[in-house]
Amino acid sequence: MKIRVLSSKDEIENLDENEEMVHLAFRPSNTDIFSIVSKCTNLKALHIPSSYKRTLSESAKMFLDMQGINLLEGDVWGHRKDINEYSEVSDNIYNRIKELKDEGLSDDEIVDKMKKETKLGPDFVEFLIKQKYA
Known part of the structure; x- marks a missing residue:
């Protein structure tokens, strides 16, 4: 994006x-x-x-x-x-979200993990998840 x-x-x-x-x-x-x-x-x-x-x-x-x-x-x-x-939001971010989704993590768990792994804010990660998987 x-x-x-x-x-x-x-x-x-x-x-x-x-x-x-x-x-x-x-x-x-x-x-x-x-x-x-x-x-x-x-x-x-x-x-x-x-x-x-x-x-x-x-x-x-x-x-x-x-x-x-x-x-x-x-x-x-x-x-x-x-x-x-x-x-631009890196493809690595989207790939990591997909990996976590494939592992069966909930959106909240993905947000927590991505917040720790990246410098992205939790509301931004949540927005990316909704845009890609809604």
């Missing part, structure tokens, strides 16, 4: 309408979130650092919930925006 990384508010106008997941590397306002959702009609999730998520208004969270858009917590570790505007 490709994750479009936005470093500033100025990049919102350059978003493709088909983006499914956007990582915000800046503290978004309610207006920024509304603009992103309006621009990206296929948006499934917003991914933001935990410090930004804690300061997000309840109305913004409620708006995303009403739109059916997941609000995920985390960072895109080691991503160089100057090289590529997208970060």
